[in-house]
Amino acid sequence: MPKLSRHNNMDLKTIQELQGKVEEILQLMGVSYITPEVSFGDSEAVSVELTVSEDSEEGAGIIIGNHGETLLALEYIVALILNSGSEGEWRRVEVDIDGYRKRREQELSELAHRMAQKALESHQEIHLKPMSPADRRIVHTNLSKITGITTESDGQGRSRHIVIKPE
Structure with a gap:
């Protein structure tokens, strides 16, 4: 099970829900060999680190896309999910896969x-x-x-x- 952590105004339930949504997106993309880990870095951003399964013959390329365009699109979608319905400050999201960034x-x-x-x-x-x-x-x-x-x-x-x- 991926690590989940608590930070600032976000509770564990919110983090778990975001974790589930990211897993669902990856399933819909057909990349079940990629595991997300939602956490918080040193900044105020929510971090989503994606890891390619070691036994997978597939790579991170499908998520990265051309010069990171797919990764940026996924980051935007996750940010919209995280911030939908929330009032106040926009919470930044950073998505990375296998150290690409x-x-x-x-x-x-x-x-x-x-x-x-x-x-x-x-x-x-x-x-x-x-x-x-x-x-x-x-x-x-x-x-x-x-x-x-x-x-x-x-x-x-x-x-x-x-x-x-x-x-």
Whole structure:
């Protein structure tokens, strides 16, 4: 049985209900080989850690999707379920599977630094490919610490991307 914990204004019943709903979503997606664990991290966010069964021949790819799009969609659905009918503050939800988010953050950080170096050396703007808001936030945060570089998001909707500019 997955761990369940109590935190702030949420009681054990609410956590158990959310756990059940996430399990139901995974069943409907046909990924019963993935087990959710609902808990609370150091932040105010509710954490849903998904683990792929060791004996499964399937992988985490179906949940991650293209550059994490399916994972973000699942996160949004779980947040809607958690916050539906609740009054007051919106409780944030973070869904991860087998450490994907940490790996993605590392990849984006490395990309951002390579492209910033390229912008500094060439004295030209660098346009990155379109990214999700979460991915853009990671890049902006990483590059905000570099002297001589500014970043901005450009475009709309699914075409929104980051422009790295040398100062």
